[in-house]
Amino acid sequence: MKICIACGMPMEKVSDFPGGDETKDYCIYCARPDGTMQSFEEKKVGMVEFTMKSQGFNESAALKITLTSMKKLPAWKCYFQG
Template sequence: MKTCIACGMPMKTQNEFAMGDESKDYCVYCARPDGTMQSYEEKLESMTGFIIRTQGLVEDAAKSAAKGMLEKLPAWKK
């Protein structure tokens, strides 16, 4: 099992990988329609929205939580 380098999601089945390609290091949720990986800004926006929907946080708190999560992931390490 691989873990997405951009969001941390465990990728267990082929359809969870970007474009169904198990050689990719990122998941279907972190891929653009053409199969390339989203930018940090795109991922931050989508992760913020996900946190708002699933945890009910206000936008500023959700964005702060998303930044905290993303900074720990390999794709966004400086």
């Protein structure tokens, strides 16, 4: 089983991969409609919105939670170095 490099979601089924392409290291939720991976900013906005909606946090708290999570993910490590 793969883990999405951009959000950490376990990818267990073919439908979890963009276009069903199991060679991708990111999940369907981290892909653009054309199958390419979302940018850091696109993913950050999406994760903040998801955190607010699913967990009831305000935007400031959701941003803090999102950035803490993103720091741990392989796709975004370069954004937090230095």
